[in-house]
Amino acid sequence: MAWAFCESSAIIIVLLSLVVSIMQYSFNLTLNNEQDTQNLAQILAQHFTTGVVYLIGDLGAGKTTLTRHYLQHLGHQGSVKSPTYTLVEPYQVQGRDIFHFDLYRLNDPYELELMGIRDYLETPNALFLFEWPSKGGDEIPEADLIIDIQKSEDELTRSATLSFHSVALLQALESQLNNA
Numbered sequence: 001m002a003w004a005f006c007e008s009s010a011i012i013i014v015l016l017s018l019v020v021s022i023m024q025y026s027f028n029l030t031l032n033n034e035q036d037t038q039n040l041a042q043i044l045a046q047h048f049t050t051g052v053v054y055l056i057g058d059l060g061a062g063k064t065t066l067t068r069h070y071l072q073h074l075g076h077q078g079s080v081k082s083p084t085y086t087l088v089e090p091y092q093v094q095g096r097d098i099f100h101f102d103l104y105r106l107n108d109p110y111e112l113e114l115m116g117i118r119d120y121l122e123t124p125n126a127l128f129l130f131e132w133p134s135k136g137g138d139e140i141p142e143a144d145l146i147i148d149i150q151k152s153e154d155e156l157t158r159s160a161t162l163s164f165h166s167v168a169l170l171q172a173l174e175s176q177l178n179n180a
Contacts, residue, residue, distance in 0.1 A: 023146065023163035025170045029177055031149070031158040037062060040160065041069030043176055044145075047169040049074065049096065050125050051144035054133040059104075061149040062158050063131045067100055070129075074098070083131075087115060097126040101140075109137030145169075 031037050055063040068080035075094045083089040083102040091098040099120050106112070117139055121128070130140055146163040162173070 024165045025163070025167070027162045027164075027170060027173045027177075029160050029162075029173075031062065031160055033157075034065070037066055037158075038069045038073075039177065041066055042073045043169075043172050044070050045073035047166065047172050048127075048145055048164075050127050052128045052141050053130065054143040054146045055129060055131045055149070056133065056146065057149035057158075058151060060155075061151050063147075063149060064102075066147065066149065067129055067131075071098065071100075074127075087112075088120065090120075097123045098129070099123070099126060100129045101131065101136075103130065103132040103135040103140075106132070106135040109135065109139040112136060112139040 029036075029040070031040065055067065057063050064080070064082045071080050071091060071093065074096070076091055076098075080091075080100070081089060083100055084104055087101060087103070087106070089100045091100070103112075120126075121141060128141070130136060130143075133140060133143070144165065146161075148161045148163075150159050150161075152158065162169075164170070
């Protein structure tokens with residue numbers, strides 16, 4: 001059974017790689033500190049307010065930290081907690097619905113169906129943030145933006161690769177982060 005899980009995980013990773021490869025644009029950056037993460041979140045909040053975001057990275061890579069800053073730059077005033085145990089944390093920010101999913105503890109993608117994910121996904125003009133999207137299988141929609149965060153060997157910095165379709169987001173990233 002362990003082999004089957006590893007095989008299916010490998011297939012999902014290959015499929016995610018294919019999705020990344022068909023994204024029109026890619027942008028790489030180094031996050032040297034939390035201020036760099038805040039700067040990235042600010043750009044995302046200005047140029048990516050609806051759609052599906054996949055947040056990829058190991059435990060402690062900074063997925064929830066980026067999400068917290070992203071939500072704050074969108075106008076959220078309260079705390080942002082990881083939905084590791086609840087699977088989803090819904091937010092209402094300035095009339096906009098935002099759903100932050102953490103699928104780390106999911107054993108089977110069908111569990112999302114049982115928790116009523118379709119009800120969330122039918123929300124118009126919402127922003128959906130998925131941590132550990134590989135565990136969601138076919139139950140979650142394709143990403144409009146993929147953010148892959150990797151820790152450096154010394155774990156002091158992070159490298160982030162963003163894959164997306166929006167030329168406006170690309171221009172903002174290039175002008176605001178390459179000149180920072």
